[in-house]
Amino acid sequence: MMRAKKAFGVSPIEEPPAPLRTKSALGPRGRAWPGVAREGGPVDVFVRDHVRDSLGVSWGFSREVEEGGFLFGEVHRDADAPSRWLVVVTEVIRAEHTEEAPDALVFSPESFASMRRHAEAKRDGASILGWFHTHLVAGPEDRGLSVVDRDLHFSTFRRPWQVAALVCVDPARDPEGREVSFFARQGDFLVPCAVEVLA
Numbered sequence: 001m002m003r004a005k006k007a008f009g010v011s012p013i014e015e016p017p018a019p020l021r022t023k024s025a026l027g028p029r030g031r032a033w034p035g036v037a038r039e040g041g042p043v044d045v046f047v048r049d050h051v052r053d054s055l056g057v058s059w060g061f062s063r064e065v066e067e068g069g070f071l072f073g074e075v076h077r078d079a080d081a082p083s084r085w086l087v088v089v090t091e092v093i094r095a096e097h098t099e100e101a102p103d104a105l106v107f108s109p110e111s112f113a114s115m116r117r118h119a120e121a122k123r124d125g126a127s128i129l130g131w132f133h134t135h136l137v138a139g140p141e142d143r144g145l146s147v148v149d150r151d152l153h154f155s156t157f158r159r160p161w162q163v164a165a166l167v168c169v170d171p172a173r174d175p176e177g178r179e180v181s182f183f184a185r186q187g188d189f190l191v192p193c194a195v196e197v198l199a
């Protein structure tokens with residue numbers, strides 16, 4: 001679960017129309033990422049290999065408190081199905097200035113301000129693709145997003161292509177084989193996205 005202290009609209013200052021792109025034009029595929037390739041949602045997620053490595057393996061996440069951060073990258077419309085989106089996660093950063101609450105981590109206004117500064121400083125046109133946070137897995141119910149998570153996504157990440165990534169920190173599988181899922185908005189729900197790794 002994760003909460004925002006208040007709703008912030010998170011969107012790029014300038015938003016050029018997303019270009020049409022085929023999936024194959026996004027580049028060669030990298031290593032498979034078992035457990036995350038699901039179909040059906042309105043957004044297909046592609047992650048650079050270093051992003052896969054950070055979220056899935058190399059970053060050390062707390063086993064006591066939830067952590068989170070933000071995703072940056074490219075937005076394309078699927079040339080083969082223009083109502084669908086293809087997003088490429090090229091960078092992930094851990095949030096600063098989060099606050100610990102009894103049941104969840106809280107993004108503070110400073111967390112969002114620092115994310116915006118990061119996006120503006122890059123000046124490479126990267127969009128704020130969404131956010132991630134960890135769940136400390138103690139049972140199957142922890143492997144999905146909570147109602148609070150959904151409310152935060154709907155109030156804060158309003159673009160149809162913005163995604164929420166969930167990193168399951170399961171002591172039995174962490175860090176090798178850490179499960180990471182991505183979700184995008186479809187109507188009133190957040191549905192799983194298909195995920196592929198780009199080399």
Ligand SMILES: [Zn+2]
Nearest residue numbers: 001002146149
């Ligand atoms: Zn959560």
